[in-house]
Amino acid sequence: MCGRYLFDPTTGALSKYYQEAAAKARKKQQTIAVNDVFPSNHVVTLGANRQQEIVAGVTKWGLTGFKKGHLMINARAETVEAKKTFQAAFQQYRCVFPMSGFYExxxxxxxxxxxxxxPLYAAGFYRIFESEGKVETESIILTTEPNHTVAPIHDRMPLLIAGQDIPSWITDLSFARHILQAKMPSLHAIKV
Structure with a gap:
């Protein structure tokens, strides 16, 4: 399961996403996590605006669980629509977590x-709710069966999508359902 990732805001497309999201974060007095990113951090995610354009925004990584202090940070791609907790958010509010890489x-x-x-793009979704008069946005990363690179280390990995598929993942539910079954690309692995 993906419980930590790297977001380097100084590189390529990630720099652009960071700048766009940082402007939004400042308005809400939020700090975006960079470099090593942990659950419960405010993170850069890509989603669709009202015009269905892909934009960078800020979400809190992790959905509030049923128990106090419990945070759900991953959901299984194979069962996301079978779980009532995730079904509606997956169908309506898909997003992407841009990242430099992830840890297992x-x-x-x-x-x-x-x-x-x-950059890597991990598939996810988010939900919006009101808490104490504030609008909050929480997000979750989808995980899948590991590819040949990750399997010797861990039994799950983030569901990765190609950069050119980001708009379709976010705006097309049929496409998103198809991607849930996709084979994951080869990756470089280093022990750190």
Missing amino acids: WNHEKEKFYFSTED
Whole structure:
């Protein structure tokens, strides 16, 4: 399961997304997590505006759970529509987590970093709710069966989508349902 990732705001497309999201975060007095990103951090996510244009925004990584202090940070791609907790948000509010790479740990608690030369885009979704008079947006990363690179380290990995598929993932439910079954691309893995 994806429980930590790297977001380097100084590189390529990630820099553009960061600048766009940072302007929105300042208005809400939020701080966007950069470099090592943890659950409960405010993070850059890509979503659709009212005109269905893809824009960078800010969400809190993790959905508030049923127990106090419980945070759900991942959802299984295979069962996302079968779970009432996730179904409506997945169908209506899909997003993408842009990242430099992600971390996984093996059974010996050794940490590995997975990446490519380009940014990675992890599929997710979000929900919007009102809390104490404020509008809050919480997000979650979808996970899937690991590819041949991740499988020796961990039994899950983020559901990654190609950069050119971001608009379709966010705006087309049929396309998104199809991607839930996609094979994951090869990645570079290094022990850190």
